[in-house]
Amino acid sequence: MDENNPVEFYKKLKEQLTETSKWPSDYLYKFIVETKTDKIDKINTIFDNTGAVIDLKESKNGKYTSVSITVNLKSPDAVIEKYKKVGEIEGVISL
Template structure:
């Protein structure tokens, strides 16, 4: 993500999603976070009660955790809304 101009990033993402997918659609999020239970739980909470499939995998040394989330969303705006919510959690990297 462009740290200097997140709004431009989200605008481009929305255009790409509109051009490449039919909505509603499944969307795969990938995040990297330090292997701290509280941070991983915060990510889980954002996708709670949405029927999301969440998979977590620790890095080789266990310092970081990869969190993959597949969830059915109604439109590109819903995808971006979740990115913004997760972006509020300190130290989470969106892939």
């Protein structure tokens, strides 16, 4: 994500999602977080009760965890809303 201009980033993302997918659609999120924190629990809470499939994979040394989340969402705006909520968690890297 372009941290210098998140408004422009989300505008471009919405355009791309609108052009490339029919909605509702499955969307795959990927995040990287430090393993020994409560950040994974916070991400899980954001996607709780959405029917999301969450896959966790620790790095070789165990310091970081890859969080892959597949969820069916109604619109590009719903995708962006989740990105913004996860973005409020300090130290989470969105891929």
